Amino acid sequence: MPFKLTEEFKAKAAHICARYPRKDAALIPLLQELQGQAGFVAEEAMDALAQYLELPYARVKGVVTFYTMFNRAPLGKYHLQVCRNISCHMAGAPALLGRLKEKLGIAEGETTKDGLFTLSTVECLGACGTAPVLQANEDYFENLTPEKLDALIDDLKHGKHPLKR
Amino acid sequence: MILNMESILLKDNVECLEGYFAAGGYKPLKKALALKPSEVTDEVKKSNLRGRGGAGFPTGLKWSFIPKDAPGPRYLVCNADEGEPGTFKDRELLLKNPHALIEGMAIAGYAIGAAHGYIYIRGEFAAEAALLERAVADARAKGFIGRNILGSGFNFELFVHRGAGAYICGEETALLESLEGFKGQPRLKPPFPAVKGLFGSPTVINNVETLAAVPSIIEKGGDWYAAIGAGKSAGTKLFCVSGPVNKPGVYELPLGVPFRTFLENNCGGLKAGKKLKAVIPGGSSTPVLTAAEALAVNLDYESLAAAGSMLGSGAVIIIDESQCMVKLLQVLARFYHHESCGQCTPCREGCGWIEKLLNRLEDGRGTVKDLDTLYSVAEAMLGRTICPLADAMAMPVMSFVKKFRSEFEAHAAGKCCPPDAAGEH
Numbered sequence: 067m068p069f070k071l072t073e074e075f076k077a078k079a080a081h082i083c084a085r086y087p088r089k090d091a092a093l094i095p096l097l098q099e100l101q102g103q104a105g106f107v108a109e110e111a112m113d114a115l116a117q118y119l120e121l122p123y124a125r126v127k128g129v130v131t132f133y134t135m136f137n138r139a140p141l142g143k144y145h146l147q148v149c150r151n152i153s154c155h156m157a158g159a160p161a162l163l164g165r166l167k168e169k170l171g172i173a174e175g176e177t178t179k180d181g182l183f184t185l186s187t188v189e190c191l192g193a194c195g196t197a198p199v200l201q202a203n204e205d206y207f208e209n210l211t212p213e214k215l216d217a218l219i220d221d222l223k224h225g226k227h228p229l230k231r
Numbered sequence: 232m233i234l235n236m237e238s239i240l241l242k243d244n245v246e247c248l249e250g251y252f253a254a255g256g257y258k259p260l261k262k263a264l265a266l267k268p269s270e271v272t273d274e275v276k277k278s279n280l281r282g283r284g285g286a287g288f289p290t291g292l293k294w295s296f297i298p299k300d301a302p303g304p305r306y307l308v309c310n311a312d313e314g315e316p317g318t319f320k321d322r323e324l325l326l327k328n329p330h331a332l333i334e335g336m337a338i339a340g341y342a343i344g345a346a347h348g349y350i351y352i353r354g355e356f357a358a359e360a361a362l363l364e365r366a367v368a369d370a371r372a373k374g375f376i377g378r379n380i381l382g383s384g385f386n387f388e389l390f391v392h393r394g395a396g397a398y399i400c401g402e403e404t405a406l407l408e409s410l411e412g413f414k415g416q417p418r419l420k421p422p423f424p425a426v427k428g429l430f431g432s433p434t435v436i437n438n439v440e441t442l443a444a445v446p447s448i449i450e451k452g453g454d455w456y457a458a459i460g461a462g463k464s465a466g467t468k469l470f471c472v473s474g475p476v477n478k479p480g481v482y483e484l485p486l487g488v489p490f491r492t493f494l495e496n497n498c499g500g501l502k503a504g505k506k507l508k509a510v511i512p513g514g515s516s517t518p519v520l521t522a523a524e525a526l527a528v529n530l531d532y533e534s535l536a537a538a539g540s541m542l543g544s545g546a547v548i549i550i551d552e553s554q555c556m557v558k559l560l561q562v563l564a565r566f567y568h569h570e571s572c573g574q575c576t577p578c579r580e581g582c583g584w585i586e587k588l589l590n591r592l593e594d595g596r597g598t599v600k601d602l603d604t605l606y607s608v609a610e611a612m613l614g615r616t617i618c619p620l621a622d623a624m625a626m627p628v629m630s631f632v633k634k635f636r637s638e639f640e641a642h643a644a645g646k647c648c649p650p651d652a653a654g655e656h
């Protein structure tokens with residue numbers, strides 16, 4: 067099925083492009099919009115956006131692969147991102163990661179069979195004073211303990227946690 | 232030194248425009264708009280305010296590098312990428328006092344003749360970006376941002392631009408590339424951004440904390456600000472402390488506060504049973520200090536430089552005796568290797584080698600010769616690259632190996648981390 071940018075997207079895109087003297091500067095915000103809608107950026111979406119911004123496809127693809135927040139394939143409903151940098155490491159991030167792997171039965175970069183959880187590690191999330199930190203989709207969960215982590219997973223499983231996305 | 236002075240940046244009840252305005256906010260903007268742009272820059276020069284993003288460059292001087300009569304647009308960019316491991320101060324400032332940044336940007340924009348400003352905020356800060364968008368909209372609705380601000384004829388538009396996950400985009404020229412819609416690969420300097428920056432035009436890039444200090448400087452005068460702190464380290468600084476202390480968090484203190492006082496009075500000392508081993512005083516890129524060195528140092532640009540380290544972003548990372556220094560350096564090496572943009576061979580290859588060597592040492596496969604290689608690879612990376620990320624890897628490596636050599640040697644001899652070291656081995 068060919069990918070088509072919606073009229074709604076185009077209206078929003080025009081608004082975003084107007085913030086910059088060159089419209090290709092809107093490339094990253096527009097990719098974020100597309101990912102916000104679909105949860106990932108498909109090859110066809112990159113192609114459509116390249117045409118819309120009158121850019122070579124390679125430029126769009128290059129940007130998508132450079133930045134870690136762009137997903138090129140669908141993820142689980144909840145993307146659990148465990149910070150593994152120094153402050154979180156000292157506060158017990160490796161044990162939390164181990165616990166998650168065991169609980170969910172997946173390794174880093176994998177998604178549970180029910181499509182609910184994807185597990186990743188990330189670098190410093192800029193919240194080191196409340197380490198260890200995990201980001202689930204866009205929400206931060208800080209000062210985590212094994213108990214809090216278990217409760218979070220249970221809540222997410224039962225749809226009890228209202229994540230923003 | 233006065234330690235319980237009134238805060239300049241972190242205040243209560245100024246999160247929303249009403250509260251900020253009630254506390255005298257946006258009066259400095261009015262005052263600035265009645266001055267000549269060059270007079271605003273002079274006041275900031277007089278304050279001795281220095282960049283809070285890491286390099287500590289004098290802010291007024293940076294503004295004065297914008298060519299006076301170059302035709303075409305100029306831009307003001309706020310660096311809210313906050314990616315340096317250990318750093319979480321700009322987030323606190325954005326949540327607690329967003330209008331200080333917005334007002335500071337309007338004033339800075341006026342001083343350098345910019346009609347457009349962008350706040351580049353790291354992509355992960357979704358909630359913070361949303362709050363900031365709202366604060367900008369509120370300021371625009373009241374006429375503090377937009378056309379003909381407060382009837383002065385000065386126009387200044389301000390936009391929030393979210394990053395997409397890349398530490399390197401905190402480096403100012405990589406940030407500009409990213410803001411233009413490219414991969415975040417640093418540019419060769421010169422030309423410096425003040426001459427050829429965003430969209431090829433003269434541009435000033437300042438950290439959140441730097442810009443947020445500007446309204447108070449305009450309100451109370453450069454001399455007032457310069458009198459706070461210690462000598463050439465003027466003003467207050469946000470220190471963000473992480474690690475095993477009783478009260479981790481963000482503290483605003485005059486520059487020059489002794490580390491020992493900070494640790495005991497503000498951070499509540501180390502947690503019960505923990506003993507200080509080392510301190511990374513300014514974010515993960517700054518050289519590590521031993522406990523003894525740290526306890527003798529004051530937290531300001533000059534004192535930390537004299538102690539062989541840097542104030543950096545003000546991210547104080549506390550390391551206690553239970554931690555393994557080889558493991559911690561491995562964590563940092565994995566990070567820098569992952570974040571190297573790959574343009575320069577010494578950085579791309581050097582970070583990779585360093586990570587590999589540390590993996591070997593951690594796994595018990597390393598030798599004493601590896602230790603020397605580790606050090607010399609780091610040394611060979613210094614000052615040979617387009618941007619300072621390679622130095623940011625080399626400096627921790629060299630200081631860790633030099634100051635904690637016995638731990639590295641123990642690993643090379645097959646004896647691993649201290650028995651109670653935390654984390655996975």
Ligand SMILES: Cc1cc2nc3c(=O)[nH]c(=O)nc-3n(C[C@H](O)[C@H](O)[C@H](O)COP(=O)(O)O)c2cc1C
Binds near residue numbers: 398436619
């Ligand atoms: C690898 C690297 C990462 C950086 N990350 C940041 C950052 O996250 N935030 C920041 O303000 N400055 C960062 N800087 C420093 C900026 O390049 C620049 O010096 C700073 O934004 C200038 O603002 P200031 O003069 O107000 O400090 C980084 C520098 C390097 C080399």
Ligand code: SF4
Binds near residue numbers: 416570
């Ligand atoms: S030093 Fe590293 S991060 Fe900086 S430009 Fe060179 S390769 Fe890229």
Ligand code: FES
Binds near residue numbers: 155317
């Ligand atoms: S090290 Fe985990 S948030 Fe900074």
